[in-house]
Amino acid sequence: MDLITEFTILVLAAxxxxxxxxxxxxxxxxxxxxxxNAIHGIVLLGGILVIGEASGFLNELILVIAxxxxxxxxxxxxxxxxRMLGMFKKRPKPAEKTPE
Amino acid sequence: xxxxxxxxxxxxxxxxxxxxxxxVGMRGVTHPTTARRGNWIAALGMAIAVVATLLDERVGDxxxxxxxxxxxxxxxxPAARQVKMTAMPQMVALFNGVGGGAVALIxxxxxxxxxxxxxxxxxxxxxxxxxxxxxxSISFWGSNIAFAKLQGILPGKPIGVPGQQFLxxxxxxxxxxxxxxxxxxxxxxxLFILILVAAAVLGNMxxxxxxxxxxxxxxxxxNALTGLSAAAxxxxxxxxxxxxxxxxxxxxxxxxxNLMADAMNRSIPNIVAGGFGGGGTAPDGGGGEExxxxxxxxxxxxxxxxLADRVVVAPGYGLAVAQAQHTVxxxxxxxxxxxxxxSYAIHPVAGRMPGHMNVLLAEADVPYEALKEMDEINPxxxxxxxxxxxxxxxxxxxxxxxxxxxxxxxxxILDVDKSEQVVVLKRSxxxxxxxxxxxxxxxxxxxxxxxDAKASVQEVLAAVKDL
Numbered sequence: 001m002d003l004i005t006e007f008t009i010l011v012l013a014a015x016x017x018x019x020x021x022x023x024x025x026x027x028x029x030x031x032x033x034x035x036x037n038a039i040h041g042i043v044l045l046g047g048i049l050v051i052g053e054a055s056g057f058l059n060e061l062i063l064v065i066a067x068x069x070x071x072x073x074x075x076x077x078x079x080x081x082x083r084m085l086g087m088f089k090k091r092p093k094p095a096e097k098t099p100e
Numbered sequence: 101x102x103x104x105x106x107x108x109x110x111x112x113x114x115x116x117x118x119x120x121x122x123x124v125g126m127r128g129v130t131h132p133t134t135a136r137r138g139n140w141i142a143a144l145g146m147a148i149a150v151v152a153t154l155l156d157e158r159v160g161d162x163x164x165x166x167x168x169x170x171x172x173x174x175x176x177x178p179a180a181r182q183v184k185m186t187a188m189p190q191m192v193a194l195f196n197g198v199g200g201g202a203v204a205l206i207x208x209x210x211x212x213x214x215x216x217x218x219x220x221x222x223x224x225x226x227x228x229x230x231x232x233x234x235x236x237s238i239s240f241w242g243s244n245i246a247f248a249k250l251q252g253i254l255p256g257k258p259i260g261v262p263g264q265q266f267l268x269x270x271x272x273x274x275x276x277x278x279x280x281x282x283x284x285x286x287x288x289x290x291l292f293i294l295i296l297v298a299a300a301v302l303g304n305m306x307x308x309x310x311x312x313x314x315x316x317x318x319x320x321x322x323n324a325l326t327g328l329s330a331a332a333x334x335x336x337x338x339x340x341x342x343x344x345x346x347x348x349x350x351x352x353x354x355x356x357x358n359l360m361a362d363a364m365n366r367s368i369p370n371i372v373a374g375g376f377g378g379g380g381t382a383p384d385g386g387g388g389e390e391x392x393x394x395x396x397x398x399x400x401x402x403x404x405x406x407l408a409d410r411v412v413v414a415p416g417y418g419l420a421v422a423q424a425q426h427t428v429x430x431x432x433x434x435x436x437x438x439x440x441x442x443s444y445a446i447h448p449v450a451g452r453m454p455g456h457m458n459v460l461l462a463e464a465d466v467p468y469e470a471l472k473e474m475d476e477i478n479p480x481x482x483x484x485x486x487x488x489x490x491x492x493x494x495x496x497x498x499x500x501x502x503x504x505x506x507x508x509x510x511x512x513i514l515d516v517d518k519s520e521q522v523v524v525l526k527r528s529x530x531x532x533x534x535x536x537x538x539x540x541x542x543x544x545x546x547x548x549x550x551x552d553a554k555a556s557v558q559e560v561l562a563a564v565k566d567l
């Protein structure tokens with residue numbers, strides 16, 4: 001892909017990100033931060049692509065660590081976001097509460 | 101069959117599907133009822149992007165890939181499962197940090213790989229690699245410091261050395277200078293490592309002097325930076341998924357950072373230069389003299405609360421630290437049984453991150469509808485009988501409205517002082533994060549209940565039950 005095509009994609013995608021995000025209510029900012037955080041874990045793909053061409057112990061070690069980091073970022077990010085969002089529940093009926 | 105699956109156009113088509121899922125997923129996260137599903141839609145997009153990449157015929161070394169993914173899973177899953185809700189901000193910082201670390205490592209490995217051909221790569225590959233190395237390294241180390249500060253491994257208060265700003269500038273110049281030297285034709289791994297190290301030290305130095313109160317803004321900024329660095333890595337590797345995924349986060353992180361900084365009436369350059377939370381602003385007025393204030397006890401608070409029609413709880417950082425959210429919800433339940441209407445006033449930066457307070461209260465089963473944002477609740481304070489301020493200070497400081505000389509003048513605050521009575525739960529008369537005195541405490545309609553937030557709420561709860 002030539003440079004100018006990549007720049008075009010970059011600029012347009014930035015606007016998409018801007019538009020989607022700008023409508024999030026305050027209350028969801030922490031989960032949102034966590035979810036977007038998980039999405040930049042996509043750098044994991046970079047590790048997967050580069051490791052095939054790598055040779056030598058050090059190169060491979062660097063990339064295994066990079067892939068592990070990327071995986072932590074992705075899996076940890078989505079799981080933790082899910083945990084946070086799981087807590088936004090509707091009110092349980094007060095009647096269901098057992099009186100102390 | 102294998103040939104069509106490995107076709108680059110097919111892989112790129114799958115990437116397009118992934119982008120659509122990212123965008124649809126993120127849109128889902130913008131509403132409480134669809135947020136959870138939205139998160140999983142985005143995760144599905146990520147899974148598709150990963151599988152598509154594995155199909156690429158240039159990909160090899162599946163054993164090592166599996167090893168890396170397995171390691172990441174073994175570390176990431178328990179961390180995400182076990183982290184306490186109050187520790188969420190530092191967890192986000194840590195996940196952000198490893199993302200930045202991955203970018204820095206990939207750019208290093210890519211540069212090493214290119215050097216094996218004996219020459220520097222073309223500039224359109226080289227420049228993004230250098231950019232990704234600098235930003236990724238700053239983000240990794242900066243996030244680690246943010247984590248350490250929030251986790252209490254390092255003191256939360258600002259740590260600075262004299263001449264810090266010049267030192268930071270010098271470090272930036274070293275990193276950029278070394279990058280320029282490589283771009284100008286020096287083929288040197290030593291220079292590349294110098295870039296990584298200078299950026300690493302810079303990441304440490306930039307975050308160390310920042311106080312705990314500003315930390316959310318910093319984490320958000322680092323989140324945006326990691327996104328940008330991932331996009332740069334994508335340009336270096338000619339991978340459109342990285343470009344799009346990275347820049348979407350870069351864009352969102354920038355907006356979020358601005359929102360947070362606005363809510364605190366702080367500018368991002370000021371925060372990064374260290375000031376607030378820092379030693380930069382002196383406390384307002386001579387702090388030597390004790391001004392008269394009225395302290396109260398749990399029994400009086402209990403009767404005030406149970407006689408009220410409308411009670412607003414204004415929770416802050418102190419509530420999070422004391423883990424008092426469950427006790428507060430029990431108190432609210434108890435009051436509601438007695439016909440008192442209870443709602444919660446949520447300042448945009450209450451807690452340690454925007455929305456953090458909502459998560460904490462949701463964890464304690466406080467219904468979503470009872471949480472009211474600042475703009476919604478502020479007009480309602482004048483019809484509120486009692487406002488209970490729990491562990492919040494600066495976000496309730498009327499000086500932000502009235503005193504032009506105050507360092508926080510202009511910061512949007514909760515107008516708790518407009519309610520008929522205010523009860524402030526406080527550990528002591530110490531000033532808040534900002535080190536600014538709060539006139540609210542000396543108002544005639546304010547009484548102070550000293551002690552640990554959780555213990556105080558428990559006492560009030562017991563007293564309400566005894567009534």
